[in-house]
Structures are given as C-alpha cells and as structure tokens.
Amino acid sequence: xxxxxxxGVVALLLSCTLLLTTAACDGDDDAxxxxxxxxxxxxxxxEQQKLAKTRFVANAGLAAGAAYQWIVxxxxxxxxxxxxxxxxxxxxxxxxxxxxxxxxxxxxxNNAKGDPLLSKAVxxxxxxxxxxxxxxxxxxxxxxxxxxxxxxxxxxxxxxDAGKSAGAxxxxxxxxxxxxxx
Numbered sequence: 001x002x003x004x005x006x007x008g009v010v011a012l013l014l015s016c017t018l019l020l021t022t023a024a025c026d027g028d029d030d031a032x033x034x035x036x037x038x039x040x041x042x043x044x045x046x047e048q049q050k051l052a053k054t055r056f057v058a059n060a061g062l063a064a065g066a067a068y069q070w071i072v073x074x075x076x077x078x079x080x081x082x083x084x085x086x087x088x089x090x091x092x093x094x095x096x097x098x099x100x101x102x103x104x105x106x107x108x109x110n111n112a113k114g115d116p117l118l119s120k121a122v123x124x125x126x127x128x129x130x131x132x133x134x135x136x137x138x139x140x141x142x143x144x145x146x147x148x149x150x151x152x153x154x155x156x157x158x159x160x161d162a163g164k165s166a167g168a169x170x171x172x173x174x175x176x177x178x179x180x181x182x
Contacts, residue, residue, distance in 0.1 A: 028053060043158035052114025053168040054148040056122075059111060063104035064156045070097035071139065080142065087142075095140020098108045101152065105129045105159060112166075120163035128155045136153055 070093045074080060079090035109129060111170055112122040138144040163170045 037045075051115070052111050053166075055111035055120060056108050056115070056163060056165060057168050057170055058161050059104045059108035061172040061173040062175050062179070063101045063108065064160060064170060065172040066097040066104070066180065067101045067152045067156050068172055070094050070180070071101070071149060071152055071173045075146075080139075080144070091140055091142050093180070094144070095136050098132070098136030098139045100136075100175065100180050101156075102129070102132045105132070105155070106157065115166070115168075118163070118166040118168055121166040122159065125155065125162060127160050129159060131155075142173075 004062055015166060047139040070090075074090045074094060078084055079087060080094070081087070084090070106129060128151075131151060135144060135148050135152065138148060160170045
C-alpha cells in the first residue's frame with residue numbers, strides 16, 4: 001500500500017507542476033515580467049575607445065603576421081618562382097594568407113572607427129587596403145609579382161605606422177594555419 005500512495009503523490013506533484021508551468025506560459029504578451037524590462041546598456045565612451053584600440057592592434061597584428069610569414073618571407077626565399085621546391089603549397093598558403101590579411105585589415109579599420117585619433121590616422125589607408133582585395137587570388141594562382149608583394153608590405157607598414165602614431169603600436173602575430181583556413 002505505501003508504494004501506491006507514493007506513486008499517487010508523485011503523480012499529483014507532476015500534475016500540479018504541469019498545470020503551474022502552463023499557467024505561467026499564458027502567452028499574454030502585454031503582461032511581461034520584471035526581467036523583460038531590463039535592457040542592456042552600452043559601455044562608456046572610454047571603454048569603447050579602449051576596446052577599439054585593443055581590437056585594432058589584435059587584427060592588424062594578425063594581418064601583419066600572416067602577410068610576413070606566408071607572403072613576404074616565402075617570396076624573398078624564392079618559393080613562388082617556377083620550379084621552386086614546395087611552390088604549390090607556398091602559393092596556396094600565400095593565397096589564404098592574402099585573403100586573411102585583407103579580412104583582418106578591414107576589421108582593423110572598422111575597429112579604428114571607435115577611437116577618434118585612431119580613425120583619423122587610419123582613414124587615408126582605406127583605399128590601399130581595398131587594393132589588396134584580389135591579391136589573395138593572384139597569389140594562389142601564382143600570378144603575383146614583386147609589385148604585389150610590395151603592395152602588401154607597404155599597406156601593412158602604413159597601418160602599423162598609423163597605429164603607432166595614434167598610440168596603438170601593432171606587433172606582428174603569426175596566425176595558426178587553422179585561423180587562415182577558418
């Protein structure tokens with residue numbers, strides 16, 4: 001007999017719980033709870049500027065590291081020349097690095113917009129960054145030359161100089177191969 005009573009109590013508790021939860025989910029949108037009235041607030045201007053510089057440095061550093069590690073350095077070593085050992089792999093990595101570099105530079109420019117001094121320093125570089133848009137494809141297909149690699153170096157150095165003049169010094173950070181592909 002005690003087993004049937006305990007089963008009855010459990011069934012009663014489950015039924016009550018089910019009734020209470022369906023009553024709480026009335027579907028009436030006009031009567032919102034106190035938790036629904038809470039809205040997130042934006043961060044202060046100082047925090048936005050601080051995060052903007054930090055994000056700028058991170059993105060520009062990754063772009064600079066990728067360009068140097070997988071474009072400039074192999075080019076100087078002659079890995080892109082016809083008949084070079086490991087040329088195909090070097091070209092594929094350079095193509096990925098070119099696309100990654102362009103993406104991170106665009107992100108860095110967007111981050112710079114959060115800081116007045118940094119946005120003024122980086123604004124003239126937007127055209128140079130846009131010119132890099134198709135270089136990833138040229139590198140991957142083996143059509144890039146000294147001028148193209150020089151363009152990468154020039155834009156990266158300009159972004160570094162702009163960051164340094166605005167108090168956000170950029171340091172090369174080489175991304176992993178999985179970051180390039182992702």
